[in-house]
Amino acid sequence: MTRVQEWFWYIESLLVITLLCALKTVQCDQQHIPVYYPNRIVFTNESRPFTIRVTRFICTETPYEVSELLQCKTVLRRNKPTFFNVILHVPKVLNVVYFQVKTYYRLNEYQAFPVDISVEACAYLRNPSEDIFSRHVMSVVFITMPDLLYYCPQGNTTYRAAFWLEDKFFPMSVPAGDYRMDIRFSDELNKTLISYQVHFSVRRRGQHIPVYYPNRIVFTNESKPFNVRVTRFICTETPYEVSELLQCKTVLRRNKPTFFNVILHVPKVLNVVYFQ
Numbered sequence: 001m002t003r004v005q006e007w008f009w010y011i012e013s014l015l016v017i018t019l020l021c022a023l024k025t026v027q028c029d030q031q032h033i034p035v036y037y038p039n040r041i042v043f044t045n046e047s048r049p050f051t052i053r054v055t056r057f058i059c060t061e062t063p064y065e066v067s068e069l070l071q072c073k074t075v076l077r078r079n080k081p082t083f084f085n086v087i088l089h090v091p092k093v094l095n096v097v098y099f100q101v102k103t104y105y106r107l108n109e110y111q112a113f114p115v116d117i118s119v120e121a122c123a124y125l126r127n128p129s130e131d132i133f134s135r136h137v138m139s140v141v142f143i144t145m146p147d148l149l150y151y152c153p154q155g156n157t158t159y160r161a162a163f164w165l166e167d168k169f170f171p172m173s174v175p176a177g178d179y180r181m182d183i184r185f186s187d188e189l190n191k192t193l194i195s196y197q198v199h200f201s202v203r204r205r206g207q208h209i210p211v212y213y214p215n216r217i218v219f220t221n222e223s224k225p226f227n228v229r230v231t232r233f234i235c236t237e238t239p240y241e242v243s244e245l246l247q248c249k250t251v252l253r254r255n256k257p258t259f260f261n262v263i264l265h266v267p268k269v270l271n272v273v274y275f276q
Contacts, residue, residue: 032150037128040138048172048174052170055082055201056199057196061192064193067089070088084164086196087161088194089158092156094193098185098188099186101181101183101184102182103180104179105179106179122151136169176202176204230257233250233262242267244265
């Protein structure tokens with residue numbers, strides 16, 4: 001397996017197992033036995049040369065035959081990780097839970113990446129591997145949901161899951177770009193319990209990737225039955241709390257469009273920008 005393929009194996013496992021173990025029991029008759037895993041990694045807040053941003057979660061293949069999806073919601077939060085809130089009712093007891101992951105990288109369109117995973121989750125939790133990727137995944141789970149990491153059986157309950165990703169959960173080197181992961185949980189008969197997509201981006205700090213948008217309108221100089229004249233631009237609400245306005249100037253030009261010259265210093269990294 002190449003280094004890039006190993007990285008994708010790691011991140012796929014992180015996404016899937018974290019969600020599996022983040023399923024919070026609302027009601028369940030079974031006795032839960034905590035997973036024993038002492039060889040955990042200690043994560044630090046050391047700065048990474050990239051940022052991770054999950055843009056949306058989408059539940060697919062609904063409605064499900066052996067479970068009931070009560071909620072599937074993406075929660076975008078300003079300057080904080082995106083949350084995936086899901087409520088899933090699974091009426092039967094599960095001693096076997098399969099999950100499958102397929103990864104796609106976006107060029108002009110999403111292209112399949114040659115790393116697919118298919119694992120029986122209950123067996124994995126009973127006997128997790130000691131390789132670095134498995135240790136990474138299990139360590140993240142113990143940080144996010146330490147009291148909810150139990151051996152199978154699962155099911156016979158309603159689950160509430162709150163899932164998110166942070167930069168510190170990732171290795172120091174991650175390929176930049178836009179990604180989509182298709183994730184599916186199923187029972188022993190291959191019937192879908194839940195299926196969803198994760199859309200996320202990896203951006204190098206200070207690196208700008210142009211937006212790809214081919215379906216643009218071509219404007220012409222065809223004469224219009226009207227004239228537009230901008231008389232002034234005015235910057236309002238100054239001074240700003242999180243940025244510094246260095247110049248805000250209206251430039252009137254004879255027989256030419258009016259210019260708006262602005263210089264703005266923004267010291268912090270922005271992954272969410274609202275406009276009204």
